[in-house]
Amino acid sequence: MKRAGFLPLVLALLLAGCAIGQATPGTQAPAERLASSIVPGRTTKAELLASFGKTKSVVFDSGYEAWLYQSPAGDGRFTEFVVLIDPSGVVAKTRQRAAAAP
Numbered sequence: 716m717k718r719a720g721f722l723p724l725v726l727a728l729l730l731a732g733c734a735i736g737q738a739t740p741g742t743q744a745p746a747e748r749l750a751s752s753i754v755p756g757r758t759t760k761a762e763l764l765a766s767f768g769k770t771k772s773v774v775f776d777s778g779y780e781a782w783l784y785q786s787p788a789g790d791g792r793f794t795e796f797v798v799l800i801d802p803s804g805v806v807a808k809t810r811q812r813a814a815a816a817p
Contacts, residue, residue, distance in 0.1 A: 746786035760804040778802030788814035
């Protein structure tokens with residue numbers, strides 16, 4: 716195989732692997748466990764990491780972070796559970812959004 720034809724093949728395989736890969740560990744947890752375990756004003760970032768692992772997150776310039784967890788809701792749908800962490804590392808707020816109708 717020519718070298719020029721090899722690179723596009725490798726890139727296509729890498730992209731395909733991303734599309735069918737497993738969810739990042741910690742991004743999914745039962746909704747009941749999330750709601751009962753995460754208490755605004757008390758739960759810390761370290762406790763979240765210990766209980767649920769790393770997940771998708773956004774860090775703002777202000778020092779706040781938003782973390783997203785998902786709970787299986789059936790039919791391939793997910794309920795979203797968003798956690799807002801203040802700059803001191805304590806959960807400030809949580810919000811749960813039900814799965815969209817299919």
